[in-house]
Amino acid sequence: MTGTFSYQKDSDNIVTVTMDMAGPVNAMNDEYLKLMGETVDRLEAEGDSIAGVIISSAKSSFFAGGDIKGMLTIEPGDDERAMFETNLSIKAQLRRLEKLGKPVVAAINGAALGGGYEICLACHYRVAIDSKAVQVGLPEVSLGLLPGGGGVVRMVSKFGVERSIMPLLEGTRFNAQKALANGFIDELASDVNEMMVKAKAWIKANPEARNPWDVKGFKIPGGDLRKPAISQMIQGANPMIFQKSKGLVPAPIKILDVIASTLRLDFDTAQLVETRTFISLLTEPSAKNLMTFFLQMNQVNGGGSRPKAIAKSKVKKVGILGAGMMGQGIAYASAMAGIEVVLKDISQDAADKGKAYTEKLLSKRVAKGRMSEEQKAAVLNLITAAVDAEDLRGCDLIIEAVFENVDLKHHITKELEPMLAENGVWGSNTSTLPITLLAEPSLKPENFIGIHFFSPVDKMPLVEIIVGDKTSDETLARAFDYSQQIKKTPIVVNDSRGFFTSRVFATYIDEGALLLEEGVDPVVIENLGK
Template identity: 55%
Template sequence: MSTIHYDLGSDQILTLTIDMPGQSANTMNADFRAALTETVGKVKSDLDTIRGIIVTSAKKTFFAGGDLKELHKVTRKDAGAFEDMVNGMKAEMRVLETSGKPIVAAINGSALGGGLEICLACHHRVVLDEDKIQLGLPEVTLGLLPGGGGTQRLPRMIGLEAAFPFLMEGKKVNPKAALKAGIVDELASSTDDMMAKARAFIDANPKSQQPWDQKGFKFPGGAPHHPAMAQKLAIAPAMLKQKTKGCYPAPERILSAAVEGAQVDFDNGSLIETRYFAELVIGQVAKNMTGTFWFQLNAVNAGESRPAGVEKETFRKVGVLGAGMMGAGIAYSTATRGLEVVLKDVSTENAERGKAYSETLLAKKVSRGRMTEAQKAEVLDRITATGSADDLEGCDLVIEAVFEDSNLKAKVTQEAEAKLVENGLFASNTSTIPITQLAKASARPEKFIGLHFFSPVDKMQLVEIIVGEKTSDDTLARAFDYVQQIGKIPIVVNDSRGFFTSRVFGTFVNEGIAMLGEGIHPSSIE
């Protein structure tokens, strides 16, 4: 079994190591399902010689979740077969869960989606105490629900109310937060420590059963019929509708699956979950969200629109012209990623006001325990507020974020361009003026490009990279690198008034006006 290594030791503890061949991460695809069926069959035949089972991974991550390529292909005519497949896989997991033998998940890396659901099907969970490890059920962010038992096991473990942020918002946490939330049971300092703790649980618990399989089980925090919980659930759909506006079916189906499943036994709750899961998988909303937020976004992050053959650039010093809301936001987003920033305005006083924006945002992080005072000071030290263009000397990129006035932009372009390093780039944050037009003021139009950020810059991930008529591939590739270096998402667009997003928004508004003209009621349009 190359997908799941079966190692029954002399101590009668079986270690199942998931290691999908030819993949960097483990996923729930056809190969995994076949291996799971084979493994469960072997466990049943060896059950008398097994004291306990440890489930772990040979990959850097524990398990990445469902195979989205496979899910993306499921159509309405496949729904019945899809439900049978999901129920079949869950039945195999259930055989292990109800075998009476203690099963421990030794979580050596991130466990998301189906990966965490495998862990929830175990009786005990030990995870490496590393902050980079993430645990969660993010399916809702792709228009889906946790279809491997997540909507049934997690509420039974930590309660409906505590489970909702993980189920309906896709909340992800590090190991310490997962322990506090009750999702895992122990932290381990190393792989050896993790395996030792897994064995210790098996030694201490020769017979194990999930709480929900025991007689007299009660939901933590109360079942749906409990007066306190019933009161909360009465308003939950309205609160959810207020957030989704009825446009996202996944959170609604998750709420239904969790609450309806909580009113029956686990196995029937699992069937309810599968039906809602199948409904979402075949729906167009999930297809659209998966296509955009997974396949297309991964393609962007992999550099699909970046010109090939250009060596990757690492920027060190960036100039920002204009310390207004946009300029201040660009300065903050750049400095927090370790780059030196020169924030220039017409006066040092104005520039200092722009720098104060960063101080405000950083102070919030400190107050929430996400940053220390020393780290805050370190970021602020990287921002130089100035009224002099001389301080731009040595910048390898300058971004202008001044008023939407072509003459003003031309003036600051010519003033700052002379201060750039030999191969430095100049970018405009314009949202409307064509880059080809603005590049006429440049002495090096091939090094001139558009970098259109969105407001507020510290929260908005998207950056439009606009290619002018004379912008070189080298400039485009390096601008792409800068956007990724500061943790934003670059999309490359053609040069036209409004570029891409503004044109889309304009079209959206115009369509609404056209509908009004055609006699459709305003509230329906809204």
């Protein structure tokens, strides 16, 4: 399959370039370089007959950013030199686009992060759909990198240091409304059609559009390094960064370096500094580790450990046994996902207290303006605080979250497993007992699985799924789907006592204790631990 940047000129001589690359998303790779190069060549050749340009996307996202898999292969030496030239080529194309002499508008239909937002910054105006799908920002620091497509230089040049320094150092992602409020996009539209209408209207109203740094007499908003307040801000950022990173992640400091260079150099020279600094980070171990982690998280969230041949499922009714700290949190997360919940405990008072936890969390959301009273009531109505086992009948999933006692859990399984709907799944939230042991009294051990939540459930994004000796692939797939349905990240782990994360952390602690036993100075161990 070959990707395209389609080129459509309307009766007003406005060209719409629609990015539709070969993969599932548009990304800054060799294919992009070729397609954007051909597009800019044509725009320049036809410049006299063009009124303006709209850059849009045929994908559900606008543009995904850099080619992380490609960047992971880069080694010191020739690879770096080749990447240096590639990066300069990408920047040269964007520079030609913004200096076309015609207005250029980004029509943002979905996520425009990293390289995607760098394309938007090179445009003269940005219109986005007012949708949850829209996110903009430069989150490269979270990958151990810096924005290398002109992002640092353009952000500082457009917004000044005060408004750009924290979004760059923290990799902030802005939704459509916040992006508009912060000036990172210029206008919102209700749908694609309105977005294109607004983009064309702006082009007609601004035939001489240029970016501010290409206007004679340009000065960075708020001042450059010669202004004491700006100089102090740059100096003050250093200790703040070291407090957070202990100097172990070089990306934030190098971003600060490029910000400072932008404040003392002309635009194009600062772009060259940005490229050199970006290339220097590509072979850093911390960057390679963070990029690998990012790809692994995408693999997990994409169902990497989910059995492939089984159709997706959704839970309609979940029973939760035990309305304590874990049970009430699971009830909240499930109800927020629109699932009917039966929260059962041994007394009505205990069950009611468990439901009250959700009411407290929802009231906070209402107070912050993140939810209406009607929405709060709708979520609360999904939770039934129960003592009667009969209320559990028909649940397609029951999660047991009672006291860590094998006999108690066995008794509850025998008593309440028959309440499940046909082929329903029984899940245990245990963190200390093997799932294979707990599944012994089950009439359908193939439908028995571990679903470990972390506390507090409403804040913690991870769920551990534990497969017993007899757990079926279908049950694993259904537990995985439920975890994603309630917006958690599921990982599939071995059936062993204790949380997987606790076992990993315990290994780290054990190594420190062994070093101490072997006579290593405790101060040295502490510093190594950091």
